[in-house]
Amino acid sequence: MNLSDIVDTRYATKAFEAGRTLPQATVDQLLAVLHKSPSSVNSQPWHFVVAATPEGRARMTRATADRHPYNTQKIQDASHVIALCVRTEMDAAHLAGILAAEQRDGRFADEAARAGTDKARRGFVDVHRYDLRDLQHWMTHQVYLALGGLLMAAAALGVDATPMEGIDTGPLDLELGLRERGLTSVALVSLGYRSAQDFNAALPKSRLSREEVFTFL
Numbered sequence: 001m002n003l004s005d006i007v008d009t010r011y012a013t014k015a016f017e018a019g020r021t022l023p024q025a026t027v028d029q030l031l032a033v034l035h036k037s038p039s040s041v042n043s044q045p046w047h048f049v050v051a052a053t054p055e056g057r058a059r060m061t062r063a064t065a066d067r068h069p070y071n072t073q074k075i076q077d078a079s080h081v082i083a084l085c086v087r088t089e090m091d092a093a094h095l096a097g098i099l100a101a102e103q104r105d106g107r108f109a110d111e112a113a114r115a116g117t118d119k120a121r122r123g124f125v126d127v128h129r130y131d132l133r134d135l136q137h138w139m140t141h142q143v144y145l146a147l148g149g150l151l152m153a154a155a156a157l158g159v160d161a162t163p164m165e166g167i168d169t170g171p172l173d174l175e176l177g178l179r180e181r182g183l184t185s186v187a188l189v190s191l192g193y194r195s196a197q198d199f200n201a202a203l204p205k206s207r208l209s210r211e212e213v214f215t216f217l
């Protein structure tokens with residue numbers, strides 16, 4: 001598939017073929033997309049919980065049982081379900097961990113480069129913490145970038161997917177023990193293969209016109 005085909009055929013899957021499992025090599029490629037997703041100042045303020053078994057997916061349905069039952073089947077019948085989570089703090093330990101990883105991965109020619117990167121990143125974080133006071137939103141934006149990449153990558157690999165904001169994050173956080181780990185859930189993504197009964201597969205894609213969406217200078 002070329003890029004145009006991927007963009008045109010990707011869609012939000014409404015029903016999955018139960019019992020059909022993605023090859024592990026495909027799952028691994030999709031996890032690499034999340035792992036290597038870009039983030040502002042390489043802040044990586046995320047964590048991903050992957051459910052690959054019926055038991056794991058059943059735990060994910062805690063997110064939909066109360067107010068979003070329309071999403072439950074999409075979790076149960078998928079092959080894999082990923083909870084995209086965001087950190088609740090951008091603390092010193094996390095920032096130190098990023099810097100250590102960059103050092104380990106050979107990003108710094110010398111100590112000045114290392115110190116400069118650390119200072120710039122802390123400055124950026126502090127703008128969001130103190131001046132804009134939107135640190136949690138800013139971190140969540142990074143998680144949505146990862147979500148977008150995952151959806152495109154899934155389509156490129158012939159994997160059907162449903163992003164789900166129709167979830168209750170409180171019950172899901174409790175079920176997965178996220179809050180004690182300094183995390184909270186943002187969205188779920190179900191991955192697998194569409195069911196022949198998926199009404200949405202046959203519907204045409206609908207978007208606002210190009211004229212409304214683009215301005216060319």
Ligand SMILES: Cc1cc2nc3c(=O)[nH]c(=O)nc-3n(C[C@H](O)[C@H](O)[C@H](O)COP(=O)(O)O)c2cc1C
Binds near residue numbers: 205
């Ligand atoms: C962040 C986000 C959250 C979404 N949440 C849900 C959801 O909870 N349940 C669902 O069935 N579809 C959900 N969708 C699918 C959208 O309704 C769908 O992407 C949109 O209508 C465009 O259609 P398409 O993706 O099929 O092109 C979500 C999409 C995004 C990007």
